Amino acid sequence: MADTLIGPNITIDGEISGDAPITIEGTVKGRIAVDALVTVAENGVVEADVETPQIAVSGQVTGNIVATERVEIAAVGKMVGDIKAPRILIADGAGFKGHIDMDVE
Incomplete structure (x- = not known):
């Protein structure tokens, strides 16, 4: 399955859901619920709550993240919000x- 790309000049205000990997180079406001890897590129801006198995943040995220597998914030990434995930880097x-x-069970 190919990644869905939200380009650098695109702004989405609303809800994104689905089961394909998504790469955000633009701006997303609202809510993201994707059953695949979410990648926030270096110039990407997310002002949304995110539910996903895995997320990789190199841009900016403002909102809460719930991941069932892993959250990774790169050296150039910035995040303001709460994280709930079994593995966090x-x-x-x-x-x-x-x-x-x-949450360790």
Whole structure:
């Protein structure tokens, strides 16, 4: 399945859902519920709550993330919001403000 690309000059205000990987280079506001990898590119801006198995953040995310597998914030990434996921990687140099819940059962 090919990635869905939200280009750098695109702004989406609403809800994105589906089961294909998505790469965000533009701006998304609202809610993202995707059953595949979500990638926020370096110039991508997300102002939304995100539900996904995996997310990789190199851009900016403002909102809460619930991931069933993994959250990764790259050194150039910035995130403001809460994270709930079993595996979380925050690279040296990344910006993060919020709470982390690594619910261990």
